[in-house]
Amino acid sequence: MLTGKQKRYLRAAAHHLAPIFQVGKGGVNENMLKQIKEALEVRELLKVSILQNNTDDKHDVAQALAEGTEAELVQLIGHTVVLYKESTENKTIVLPS
Template identity: 70%
Template sequence: MLTGKQKRFLRSKAHSLNPIFQVGKGGVNENMIKQVRDALEARELMKISILQNCDEDKHTVADQLAKGTRAQLVQIIGNIIVLYKESRENKQIILPKS
């Protein structure tokens, strides 16, 4: 579980990132979860945008993606979700201690 200080740190890192994935009318499916999981392994921190035509609530989409990828939900702001998952082989982000 991320502390408040760690979430603040990750939000500042994510500020300059562009969304990599978009969740649209089809919602979240297994293929998307696998692709997001692979991208998180490579990047650790990423933004995902929720399109206007998405039928599901943004909080539901965020929960599905976080659980499916075993990632931490850092932030939901507007229609953007920020996810973090520590990489096994490609660790780049060092989180501040509590």
């Protein structure tokens, strides 16, 4: 579980990132979750964009992404989800205590 200070740090670090995944009308599926897990292992912090044609509630989509990838939901702003998961082999982000 992330503290408020850690979430603030991660939000600032994610500010300049571009979304690398998009959730469309198909919603969240196993293949997408597998790819996001792999990307999180390499990058630790990433953004996912929820497209306008997705009819699901954006909060539900964000929660499904976080639970499906076993990652922390850092932020949901507009239709962009920021996820963080500490990497086991490629650790680059040092969180404040």
